Amino acid sequence: MARRFNKIALVASEAPDAQSALHxxxxxxxxxxxxxxxxxxxxxxxxxxxxxxxxxxGTAKPIYGMNKGTVGxxxxxxxxxxxFERLENAERSVVHPLLMVTWDVHGVAHTARAINEVSMLRQxxxxxxxxVSIDSKVRIPELIADxxxxxxxxxxxxxxxxxxGPILPLNSPLLALTPISAFRPRRWRGALLPxxxxxxxxxxEADNRPVSAVADHTEFRNVSRVQVSMxxxxxLVMLHDPGHSLDERILREQFGx
Numbered sequence: 001m002a003r004r005f006n007k008i009a010l011v012a013s014e015a016p017d018a019q020s021a022l023h024x025x026x027x028x029x030x031x032x033x034x035x036x037x038x039x040x041x042x043x044x045x046x047x048x049x050x051x052x053x054x055x056x057x058g059t060a061k062p063i064y065g066m067n068k069g070t071v072g073x074x075x076x077x078x079x080x081x082x083x084f085e086r087l088e089n090a091e092r093s094v095v096h097p098l099l100m101v102t103w104d105v106h107g108v109a110h111t112a113r114a115i116n117e118v119s120m121l122r123q124x125x126x127x128x129x130x131x132v133s134i135d136s137k138v139r140i141p142e143l144i145a146d147x148x149x150x151x152x153x154x155x156x157x158x159x160x161x162x163x164x165g166p167i168l169p170l171n172s173p174l175l176a177l178t179p180i181s182a183f184r185p186r187r188w189r190g191a192l193l194p195x196x197x198x199x200x201x202x203x204x205e206a207d208n209r210p211v212s213a214v215a216d217h218t219e220f221r222n223v224s225r226v227q228v229s230m231x232x233x234x235x236l237v238m239l240h241d242p243g244h245s246l247d248e249r250i251l252r253e254q255f256g257x
Contacts, residue, residue: 004038004088005038005084007036007037007039008037008038008041009031009041010025010026010040010043011034011041012042012043012048013045013047015044015045015068018043018068021043021066025041025080025083028083038061039064039087039239040052040063040064041065041066041087042065042066043078044067044068044075045067045068045071046075047069050074050115050116053238054115057097057236060236060237062237063238064086066078073158076239076241077244086241089241090241090242091240091241092237093238093247094235094236094237095153095154095170096152096230096231096235097113097114097115097152097234098113098115098150098228099113100118100213100228101226101227102213102227104223110220112215112220113216114215114216115154115155115216116158117149117150117152117158117216118215119150119159119213120211120213121180121214122146122147122209122210122211123222124209124210127145127183128143128209129144129204129205130145130148130202131202132199132200132201133200134197134198135197135198139191140185142184143179143182143185143188144184145180145182146180146181148201149176149180150228151175151176152168153168153169153250156176160178163178164190166178166190167253168192169250169251174195175194176193177190177191177192177199178190196229198227199227199229200227200228201228203224203225
């Protein structure tokens, strides 16, 4: 029976453990450049997985990660044996990135995509003042906070969770809108939004209270306005071993293990 994957590309982070694993697998399996591969095997932590997904964005090329990093929520357990068998049995998880369009204080537009979250963060000791609109309707006239973020279900267990946001099941049609150290309104803890919502955040007093906008690893400073929406035109494919799918991992996280 024909295999799904015949050509693999091996990539690894700069961590010593990841580089050692890379050399081990390269001695056992034929390795081709990523653009020629049917599947990319990424050795490292979640940071490498995000970098690899960004590097291959728009190709829908599947990524099979093995954990050789600090945090491996998106990764499979590392084993050097039976790699092709594991790839054949792996389950697909398909996610879509967020599209961020932001304007700086000079009116220049910038665009970036995020797999985990788009966040807005104060740049100085002063809290930011933000106006939050959903689908062109103002929902919070003035949010005073260190910032705010929009997280996908795949990213809900990352920065979003650390600032008190909810964990979202992977297949839920939702986005998490979560404040970061909100001062006012005091009782606002965030909102769950449909994943077709268009979110806009305006920076009030941008000159005195500068704010940056970050899409995963891409940062733009001194922004005046940010729009965020899900980009359904882009499919991002991750492969996970049976019983360890991203759905299952997110479910486990909600029960604390």
